[in-house]
Amino acid sequence: MNQQEFWNEKFSREGFLYGINPNAFIKSCEGNFKKSQRFLCLGEGEGRNAIYFAKKGFDVVALDASDIGLLKLETQAIENNLKIKTRCIDLNEWEPSKKYGTIVASYLHMYEEDREKLFLKIESCLKNNGFFVGEFFSKNQINYTSGGPKDLSLLYNIDDFFNSFNSCIKHKIEEVETNLDEGKGHQGKASVIRVIIQKK
Numbered sequence: 001m002n003q004q005e006f007w008n009e010k011f012s013r014e015g016f017l018y019g020i021n022p023n024a025f026i027k028s029c030e031g032n033f034k035k036s037q038r039f040l041c042l043g044e045g046e047g048r049n050a051i052y053f054a055k056k057g058f059d060v061v062a063l064d065a066s067d068i069g070l071l072k073l074e075t076q077a078i079e080n081n082l083k084i085k086t087r088c089i090d091l092n093e094w095e096p097s098k099k100y101g102t103i104v105a106s107y108l109h110m111y112e113e114d115r116e117k118l119f120l121k122i123e124s125c126l127k128n129n130g131f132f133v134g135e136f137f138s139k140n141q142i143n144y145t146s147g148g149p150k151d152l153s154l155l156y157n158i159d160d161f162f163n164s165f166n167s168c169i170k171h172k173i174e175e176v177e178t179n180l181d182e183g184k185g186h187q188g189k190a191s192v193i194r195v196i197i198q199k200k
Contacts, residue, residue, distance in 0.1 A: 003090045003109075007066035010185075011046055016072065018045065019183030022052035023106040025135045025194050032131050033058065033194070037101025042091060042122075043108040047073025047084070048182075053097060054082040058102070061085045090161050091118055096125035107186075112153050112160075119164040126199040132165070138175050138191045146188035146192040156193050165197050172196040 001009075010017055026049055033039065035057050041050045044062035046069045054060045054077065063082055064070050070086045077084045092114055103122055110118055122132055137148035139155040149155065163174045175193050180186040 003065035003092075004067070004088075006040065006065070007045065008068045011066050011069040011072065016048070017183050017185040018048060019181075019185075020048055020076075021182070022049045023104075023182070024037065025134055025192075026104050026106060026133055029133045029196060030056070031133070032133070032198075033102040035059075036037070037127060037130065038098060040100040040103045040125075042072065042103060042105040042192065045069040047076055049106060050084050050102055051076050051080065051082065053104075054084050055080065061100075063089055065089050065090045090119035092094050094121065096121055099125055099127045099130075101127050101130045102106070103132045104141070105128070105136075106131075107135065107137055107148065109149055109154050115156075116158055116164065119161075123165050123167060123199070126168075128199055130199045131164070132168070132195070132197040132199075134195050136193045136195070138193045144190050146190040147182075147186040148190070158193055161193070161195050161197070167200055169198045169200060170195075171198060 039053055039058040039060045041062040044064045046051050050060045050062040067088045070088055136156040139157050141148045158173050158175055173195050177191055180190045
């Protein structure tokens with residue numbers, strides 16, 4: 001099963017798997033983001049982060065492997081009279097051609113062997129002083145039932161981030177325990193890694 005098939009199966013259910021509110025950690029970092037610069041959401045799924053930031057006046061682009069998830073995003077955008085550019089693509093195939101002032105991601109499922117390449121792409125298309133902000137399930141999430149993959153190779157550790165983004169300032173890379181309340185898909189106590197990284 002490829003990424004599109006996997007996520008289409010999840011997003012084909014009625015409603016929004018991870019709710020309609022943005023990821024709380026990403027939302028808390030909003031003060032760092034500039035509305036004058038492009039805003040990129042990676043692995044955006046059904047659009048909860050993209051919709052929120054588009055409503056705030058950001059020029060949002062959303063990428064995801066699931067055309068079903070992006071259709072839900074596009075439907076919400078039309079209903080809210082928002083302009084959000086979407087692209088259906090597996091992030092392993094993504095080749096960025098533009099620069100972004102902000103890049104965000106919540107709970108990307110990316111295998112360990114593919115992360116270095118993705119992180120280099122993110123670093124390369126961040127504008128100077130731009131921010132990459134994300135929340136990811138840590139390897140300790142395997143012990144929790146609040147969501148996320150049950151495959152350790154899809155879970156993260158802090159060294160994944162400390163060992164990458166060499167041209168950036170790493171303002172925050174930390175593993176924390178939190179309580180998730182994100183639709184039916186993420187509920188309860190969880191172990192996550194939070195990152196705030198800024199291009200020099």
